[in-house]
Amino acid sequence: MTERLDYLNAYRQQFDAQVLAIEDRAGVPAVLLDRTCFYPTSGGQLHDTGLLGGVPVIDVVAEEGEVWHLLATSPSFAAGERVVGAIDWPRRYDHMQQHSGQHLLSQLIHQRYGFETVSVHFGREESTLDLNTAETPPAFLSEIEQAANELAYLALEIRAYFVDEQEVRRLPLRRPPAVSGLIRIVEIDGYDYSACGGTHVRTTAEIAPIKLLRLERRRHQTRLTFLCGLRACRDYAEKHRLLTETAGLFSTEIAAVPAMVQRMQAQMRELEHKHMELQRRLLSQETAALVAAAPRVGDVAIVEYLSPDASVEALKQMAALLREQPRCVGLLASTVEGKATLVFCRSDDVVLHVGEVLREALATFGGRGGGRPEYAQGGGAPAAAVAAVLAEARRRCEEALA
The missing domain is CATH 3.10.310.40 (Diaminopimelate Epimerase; Chain A, domain 1)
Known part of the structure; x- marks a missing residue:
């Protein structure tokens, strides 16, 4: 068994551990430790990366209580030795913001509309959650985004703890746990209770801002794409830059860009129509000559x-x-x-x-x-x-x- 230090403190970035085993997995060195801060891919959340004994960690896999660290190159350390590990903190913190944001969004959507979150995925650039509905109201995105940010700015405490199967029955979980025995609960200060093994921020204030990007119908479900925290800030900065540059091309204010683009589209359609008519006349003359x-x-x-x-x-x-x-x-x-x-x-x-x-x-x-x-x-x-x-x-x- 590997002791999961990330369960106790998601903000811990470095640790030392004893090497229990090293084996080859399809040509890639895999290291088993007695304890680790590295989060393995699970629950829709991507694994951590970082360094283990100075060697880059490229993947982390959990197997029956054991956490294996796949390395980019062969390590200089051996089984039985102690080694120092350090996670890629910006990547970890980004994952924490997205995961905590998903918990808040899922509970909010469930309370407002009764839609259940059936699956989640935290990607490198965007995160998604799938809802068990094929239709959403017209104002769904704007309403949920505003309400989610208002909740986030309340700085609700987010804490993780373990309960047994008897105690978990007394908690208002959104979904029943998929495991038995001791169950890890992530609670957003009385607002949301979820059985979850992921890494999370300390308060909802660290989730903000929350930006909902789009809705996509997928068979009988709806996929919601969202961004939280620093990822949302970077997205805003990039889009603001692009919009500012576009306004500069027209020598106008940002607010005037949509109307300017509409006028250009109308002009382009008119020019295209005239071009097609001229081309038809030219082709007609050329064809007659041929x-x-x-x-x-x-x-x-x-x-x-x-x-x-x-x-x-x-x-x-x-x-x-x-x-x-x-x-x-x-x-x-x-x-x-x-x-x-x-x-x-x-x-x-x-x-x-x-x-x-x-x-x-x-x-x-x-x-x-x-x-x-x-x-x-x-x-x-x-x-x-x-x-x-x-x-x-x-x-x-x-x-x-x-």
Whole structure:
């Protein structure tokens, strides 16, 4: 058994201990101590990191009362020796703030709405709790955030202690304990009682500020993403910086940024509409010129077009215009960014299956494609071979039309 010093004092950062065993786990040295401050991953909370005998601790695992410390490199100490450990305090304190904040939020949400917290996760950047509801009221985020911060600023004491199974029945736990025997309780000064083995701050004042970021529906549950303490402060500072820089780009005040962005969006939509109209007119003129200059098989014009920079959308628009022309076949291709794209089409008064023409022409050069008799699309051939693909397609069209 490993004595858990973090149970007694989550603020303890250094300790000394006796090395009970050292073993290899998938090529990684693992050290068992008689006591430790290092918290192992459990209950949604990530493990501590730090140094053990000067060697970085990269993972901490609890197994049947034993806490194993996985090291980055082989240690210089051996079993039976004493060693000094030191946890990464900023990481630990961040985890403490998030975990205590989750207890406060879960109890608050349960009291206000009756929603139960079914799972939690404390990530490197954001923390989440999943609620047993698929729907939340419109003002849920703002109401809970304000109430949580008001509670936090009361500086309610947070303490941890052990009780037996008989005494635990007298406590108003949010959820029944998952273990038996002596049970560790984390209490927020008469407000919340939780069976928990995690690390926590001393008062709710250390949780603040609490920021609720978003809600996501996940099947029949709702995931709430939140930040607490210094993590929330850093998030505010970064977002304030970004918003200030954005306001500077517009030479305006921060409060005016949303309206400015809305105006820009409206202008962009108008410009995009005008651009599309101009592009349509240009393509219409270009298409008419291509048809006029195209060689014919009988009275059918075969338009062959290869562009190094035309988008797929432009090819589709050209195909739509060509299909409006009488007695016309279009063999269109682009090699933008070195990627071959081909679009074939024909007008309704031409008897020809351009999908088969495209598929057979591309297959000759290792490409794939196909489609309907009047429209087809494909690619996959080397960009350098597109001209040859078009030549092969033209040959097949001429044979079919002749």
